[in-house]
Amino acid sequence: MALGDTDGNRDGGSNNGKGNGLLLYYYHYSFYSQKVLMALHEKKLEFKSHTVMIRKGEQYQPWFLQINPRGEVPVLKDGVKIIPDSSRIIDYLEDNFSNGNSRRLIPLDQGPGIKQKVLHFRNILDQLPTDVITLGSFYNPDFCQNPKPPFIKPVRKLMMAADQNSCQNLKKCAEKNPEHKEILVQKAEVHERRHNIVTSKEEYSKVIDLVNSVLMEVETELGSHDQEKSDWWLCCDQFTVADISLAVLLDRLKCLGLEHRFWVPHRPHLGKYFSKVQERDSFVASIPSGITHLGEVAKLGYPVSLVMGTVTVVAAAITLFFYLQRRR
Incomplete structure (x- = not known):
């Protein structure tokens, strides 16, 4: 399984999380989801993910309430274990995945x-x-x-x-x-x-x-x-x-x-x-990029002028990025 983020099925990821491996239920604009994502990437852990569409109220669908009755993301599945709440998830990762390439995020070797x-x-x-x-x-x-x-x-x-x-x-x-x-x-x-x-x-x-x-x-x-x-x-x-x-x-x-x-x-x-x-x-x-923002604007059905304005900003940012890269 590749390192990173491969979205599960839209049925709630029912084919995931039953065996070995980590499955993260998250939303990319969720502050708390971003913290868990950073921890996973810092620890270089392999994981699958399933996006819970908060803007559509998917967190209150019966399938997700069975996973987290509070209807909140993020939630981590490790096999049959279910861990809600970003702080609890990060503590779980720290307690169970802090060896080899998965370094500690709370250092124990500095006193x-x-x-x-x-x-x-x-x-x-x-x-x-x-x-x-x-x-x-x-x-x-x-x-x-x-x-x-x-x-x-x-x-x-x-x-x-x-x-x-x-x-x-x-x-x-x-x-x-x-x-x-x-x-x-x-x-x-x-x-x-x-x-x-x-x-x-x-x-x-x-x-x-x-x-x-x-x-x-x-x-x-x-x-x-x-x-x-x-x-x-x-x-x-x-x-x-x-x-x-x-x-x-x-x-x-x-x-x-x-x-x-x-x-x-x-x-x-x-x-x-x-x-x-x-x-x-x-x-x-x-952290979501400018391209992600543009996709969200389009999905929400905003006026074309707003979408095009966002496109202009993103295009300018990309142009500047490549210009700066050439100067290095």
Whole structure:
């Protein structure tokens, strides 16, 4: 089986995950799916994948609720084992696939101090409510400057509409799936509380302040690396789980148009770090490209003018890329 990402059947991947091997249920724009993808690529693990079409509500189809009653991606299957939640998946990979070519993402050979630092930064980064940060930026556009694909204006409108209907739709789904009713009703209540936060400028401002305080600590750590540590990542010379959490977070903030608030230009170490991490193979393999954005625009049936505008941007980016390659 080749290393990487080969989509399963559209019946829910029913022919996969029954024998040996890893099968990832994911969605390429899911923040948490991207973290797991980065971990898989960092550990150089072979895996199959099945895209769960979140924008079509496929996560609430009966076949997927049997896999994860919460209707959330990512989910990892290892044979008959089912592991939901990105943090649990990454811990599972670390515990079971950390030998040979599959290196550790929580280093054990650099002393307890480095390990504790990795776990600390992973913890404070993973506690940030990325779903609230994302949706809140749509309801509170004054916080953002120049949102980038995939979060262009039509996408933001669709996501706000989905958010406004989420509680009602979850309750309907609960009635149709009585065996999962309790979990889905609880999730509807969580969505309602989240909606109250993302639509309140005051509450969203508190979330932004929390992100700012975490990234301030990250900037301080990066700035503490002296000349001998100039090639370090966040915590050490190895790329760790903390770097995965930070890399995917920074990309999400950039796409939302929040980079000016958090690191451009007042946190130069963070900016330098993000430029460096974007060149890493696992990042490139895990974060959707301009071509992927274009495909999504076309699938959603946006006006031709918008699609063509996206094509122009992508074409310009490709031209610039090859121009820069020739100059190296």
